[in-house]
Amino acid sequence: MRLSTTLSAYIARNFLLTFLVLFGLFLMLIFLFDTVELLRRAAAKPDITFSLVLEMAFLKLPHMGQQAFPFAILFGGMAAFWRLARTHELVITRAAGVSVWQFLLPVLGLAFLLGLFQIGVLNPLASTTITRYERIEAVNFKGQKSFLALSNNGLWLRQANADGQSVVHSRFVLQTGKDVELRDVVVFNYKENDRFIGRLDAEKARLEDGFWHMTNAWVHTPEETPRLEKDYWLATDLTLNRIQDSFAPPETMSFWDLPGFIQTLEKAGFTAVRHRLYWHSLLASPLLMCAMVLIAATFTLRHARQGGGTYVIGAGVMTGFVLYFFSDIVFALGLSDSIPATMAAWTPAGVATLLGLATLLHLEDG
DSSP states (O other), rough: OOOHHHHHHHHHHHHHHOOOOEEEEEEHHHHHHHHHHHHHTTTOOOOHOOOOOHHHHHHHHHHHHHHHHHHHHHHHHHHHHHHHHTTHHHHHHTTTTHHHHHHHHHHHHHHHHHHIIIIIIHHHHHHEEEEEEEEHHHIIIIIIOEEEEEEEEEEEEEEEEEEEEEEEEEEEEETTTTTEEEEEOOOEEOOGGGEEEEEOOOOOOETTTTTTEEEEEEEETTOOOOOEEEEEEEEEOOOHHHHHTTTTOOSSTTTTTTHHHHHHHHHHOOOOOHHHHHHHHHHHHHHHHHHHHHHHHHHHHHHHOOOOHHHHHHHHHHHHHHHHHHHHHHHHHHHTTOOOOHHHHHHHHHHHHHHHHHHHHHHHOO
8 A cells, every 4th residue: 555645744744843842852951961061160260251151052052963863863753653653543554554664664754854954954063163162162171272274275283382382384294104294394483472583494394202303494583684404493292193183073074074174184194084984974874864763663663562651761762872882882993993984984874774674574574
């Protein structure tokens, strides 16, 4: 029997409304807990106002909403199917000759579209707001002074030393193992209050223990004649790990900008495993949302046949936690290069989909 358009729209609308309500509740709880945590951290910093705390909590909300998105799909699907089962609407639908695969089809299609919405709309919004959040946090909470940016124009970084601060620019970056070498280097030196005190132009600079070893460096000082130094050492607080950690985290990059940034990193000789893994996990989001619907349906069908609302709630919560920890473990394996990044990103969604399909096949056709 073919599922009618009216019934498909009715089932999809029930699922969408339930998802929106639960997603809104999740966002409210996240905002509340983030605000309390930021207030606790700001207690020892009198310069941070309550309005700034609220702004930071709002800025972080879209990013945290991405984390809650699949769980809102899972619990939204469970709640929608459970309500349809309690009112015997699913029983009547199936008695009319509609299989579980037919009445799940509109919900699966809607979940897939929600996954596309997450990566196409929510992710760019979250990347913009979390970038703003991290900048405010770095300045007001952590007091960080070292920042790095890698673009098509080369490498830019800001560092601190005993004499003040410096802005370093290089058009070519080479990493070999634990060694970092810059070519065509320009350094602007500043004292307190960003007072310019000189400029360095070097052929190359190699990062060593606590300083940059610069070769053929021209030293420019105000009101003095430029001089050439065959070897020049510039103190720095940077290390290889700090340089790599200073790259823009993948969470601060839009889904649409990540491929270009990954290519830029790899051309500079740096590894981009974390960024590539994050991008592939975003690509797998629509499949993951469909998997959440399948898992929600398995618990709902068992409830409709055997009863037990407590079982449905407990099993759903347990499934959410297991999937969360499983995803973290696989993500860590991908970061350590134990498994390919593509496999690590797609494995949680693929495994969840296969489990949901296998369970439904067992309940319906087995």
